[in-house]
Amino acid sequence: MTVLSYTTAITGCLYRLFCYVFLQVVPTRLARPYLPLLYVSHVLGLLFSIRQDKISTKQDKPDSDKTQPISDHRLASTLILCLPSISTSVNWANLSINTILLAAVIDFAISPLLDDASNVTFTRVGAIYPDAAKVTVRYPFPSLGNASINILWREVNLASNESRWQYGPKINLTASSDWIGTSKIENLWPNTLYEYVLTDNNQSVLPYPHHPMQFSTFPDPRFAGGSQFRFAVSSCVTPNFPYRGPSYRKAIHGFDLLANTIDSRPSTTQLISNDTTPSPGLPLEFLLFLGDFIYADVPLYMGDEREAYRRLYRRNYRSPGLRRIYERMRMYPNHPILCPIINNYMGEANDSKPPYPNAVDAFKLYNANVNYDPLHEGQFYYEFSRGDVAFFVMDTRRYRSGVEEPDFSSRSMLGDLQLSALLGWLSKVNNTAAFKFVVSSVPFTTLWSHDAQVDSWAGFPKERQLLLDAFHSVPNVIVLSGDRHEFASIVFNGESAESYPVYEISTSPLSMFYIPLVRTLAPRSQANVTRIREEITITENGTEVVEVVEHLPKEHVLKYLPIGNSKWSEIQLDTTNASKPLLYVETFIDGSSAYK
Ligand SMILES: *[C@@H]1O[C@H](CO)[C@@H](O)[C@H](O)[C@H]1NC(C)=O
Numbered sequence: 001m002t003v004l005s006y007t008t009a010i011t012g013c014l015y016r017l018f019c020y021v022f023l024q025v026v027p028t029r030l031a032r033p034y035l036p037l038l039y040v041s042h043v044l045g046l047l048f049s050i051r052q053d054k055i056s057t058k059q060d061k062p063d064s065d066k067t068q069p070i071s072d073h074r075l076a077s078t079l080i081l082c083l084p085s086i087s088t089s090v091n092w093a094n095l096s097i098n099t100i101l102l103a104a105v106i107d108f109a110i111s112p113l114l115d116d117a118s119n120v121t122f123t124r125v126g127a128i129y130p131d132a133a134k135v136t137v138r139y140p141f142p143s144l145g146n147a148s149i150n151i152l153w154r155e156v157n158l159a160s161n162e163s164r165w166q167y168g169p170k171i172n173l174t175a176s177s178d179w180i181g182t183s184k185i186e187n188l189w190p191n192t193l194y195e196y197v198l199t200d201n202n203q204s205v206l207p208y209p210h211h212p213m214q215f216s217t218f219p220d221p222r223f224a225g226g227s228q229f230r231f232a233v234s235s236c237v238t239p240n241f242p243y244r245g246p247s248y249r250k251a252i253h254g255f256d257l258l259a260n261t262i263d264s265r266p267s268t269t270q271l272i273s274n275d276t277t278p279s280p281g282l283p284l285e286f287l288l289f290l291g292d293f294i295y296a297d298v299p300l301y302m303g304d305e306r307e308a309y310r311r312l313y314r315r316n317y318r319s320p321g322l323r324r325i326y327e328r329m330r331m332y333p334n335h336p337i338l339c340p341i342i343n344n345y346m347g348e349a350n351d352s353k354p355p356y357p358n359a360v361d362a363f364k365l366y367n368a369n370v371n372y373d374p375l376h377e378g379q380f381y382y383e384f385s386r387g388d389v390a391f392f393v394m395d396t397r398r399y400r401s402g403v404e405e406p407d408f409s410s411r412s413m414l415g416d417l418q419l420s421a422l423l424g425w426l427s428k429v430n431n432t433a434a435f436k437f438v439v440s441s442v443p444f445t446t447l448w449s450h451d452a453q454v455d456s457w458a459g460f461p462k463e464r465q466l467l468l469d470a471f472h473s474v475p476n477v478i479v480l481s482g483d484r485h486e487f488a489s490i491v492f493n494g495e496s497a498e499s500y501p502v503y504e505i506s507t508s509p510l511s512m513f514y515i516p517l518v519r520t521l522a523p524r525s526q527a528n529v530t531r532i533r534e535e536i537t538i539t540e541n542g543t544e545v546v547e548v549v550e551h552l553p554k555e556h557v558l559k560y561l562p563i564g565n566s567k568w569s570e571i572q573l574d575t576t577n578a579s580k581p582l583l584y585v586e587t588f589i590d591g592s593s594a595y596k
Pocket residue numbers: 005006008009010011012013016046049078079080081082083084085086090091094095
């Protein structure tokens with residue numbers, strides 16, 4: 001045994017560990033410089049020891065067989081446990097294993113290049129209104145030049161075949177828009193089931209979708225009876241992670257699990273007969289996807305080109321799991337994907353700052369255009385309501401300040417226009433909506449440490465406090481967030497006894513890594529709010545009012561579930577009793593219910 005054989009053993013061992021981490025734990029960008037380096041130094045060492053081995057075998061034992069027998073036990077421990085070996089055959093076996101690992105790493109890292117999903121065909125429903133629905137279609141016609149597609153729709157009348165197909169909007173498809181287009185079907189009835197198919201210019205029905213796509217319009221907001229529905233929320237997906245081999249290149253496991261859950265639910269709406277137990281019966285109506293729908297720079301940054309971003313979106317829409325979700329009856333997969341650009345991007349309100357222009361081109365085509373119409377022309381933030389439940393979806397990237405200010409006090413996440421839109425929306429729905437969901441791609445809580453102190457709302461203290469004060473003045477505000485690759489539900493206590501508590505539900509990833517071992521969420525904030533509570537005590541001298549001083553943390557964790565590659569939360573609302581609106585949360589980890 002020489003120094004060389006020990007060095008080779010150590011590099012080989014480090015290399016395998018790194019491969020395992022990269023393919024199964026965290027697809028870190030560090031792999032790009034270090035993995036090839038480790039592989040090359042290990043292989044060089046290995047080849048060198050094989051050569052030395054041959055020489056010494058010849059010198060020492062000219063008669064003996066080169067492939068000297070070694071015990072199975074020894075073989076296994078050499079291959080697995082990184083013990084130095086002098087056997088040539090073991091070294092060759094060992095080299096093959098490491099090369100297969102390298103092939104797996106390369107396959108995972110460059111699979112967008114190996115398979116660009118350029119011919120993916122799909123259609124999906126996005127924004128749903130009481131009287132309209134937005135539909136997006138991708139139909140590549142590489143041989144025909146430009147083409148247009150018609151949407152043919154009708155009401156689904158289960159009792160008769162009366163309703164006739166009607167011409168909906170035309171969608172122009174061109175190569176420059178990557179054969180994708182979006183349009184709105186209008187003049188629909190509220191709370192009604194519809195279906196649509198696609199036809200070409202000659203009015204013949206196209207082979208895709210194989211069955212008419214169905215959707216229900218939202219109920220009439222003027223209807224006072226309240227509502228019951230359920231939706232899902234999550235964020236962060238990467239195809240084929242944890243890596244399962246080249247045949248799973250198309251798979252996004254989290255979408256498969258979510259689709260399985262949807263399949264296992266009854267499709268008809270069941271009324272809740274018991275207001276203390278959440279009914280599992282309600283089907284999911286839509287998915288709020290909060291960000292990191294694509295990772296432009298993980299594991300490998302493919303460059304700032306339109307095609308590089310478009311390719312990543314196409315790959316996701318081609319995944320069988322996501323297809324099962326957007327093709328599902330009565331599903332409205334909304335994807336307010338707010339961080340489509342690059343890790344922890346800060347737009348600084350500069351739309352020409354790379355990679356914004358190219359990244360946003362793909363984001364608009366594939367996701368944003370089919371979302372709700374923005375509150376202001378050309379913006380990405382929007383609001384919508386389903387009955388008496390209101391949502392505001394923030395754009396937390398385009399306007400966020402950089403990190404120049406050392407104390408962060410003047411940093412803005414939203415920009416002035418969006419901030420005033422959010423506050424205006426809050427006043428508007430304050431007394432009309434039973435629940436107000438504020439959707440943020442990054443966590444609102446300050447309890448997450450490390451980079452969350454810069455990238456999440458913790459790094460924007462002044463703007464955050466202004467929002468939090470407004471939230472505390474409104475009943476039933478719930479912040480939905482993602483991005484941390486962990487689940488947590490948090491409660492915020494206001495300064496005064498009249499303040500309404502604010503809740504946050506942060507859920508991610510749907511199909512991505514979680515950090516093992518390191519926990520970054522503090523259970524409660526250092527800062528307290530002081531509450532004076534009056535307590536009436538009866539003594540021998542009569543009743544007496546005693547003031548009890550309480551110190552409540554400003555924010556504290558209700559539930560923390562860091563582990564799991566696949567998480568989503570389902571939120572079920574029941575506002576049928578206006579004086580007692582109900583909200584149920586159920587969080588799923590790796591396909592099974594983990595928290596209610
Ligand atoms: C591979 O072969 C080298 C060279 O003999 C040896 O030192 C090492 O322990 C073997 N195993 C691994 C995991 O690299």
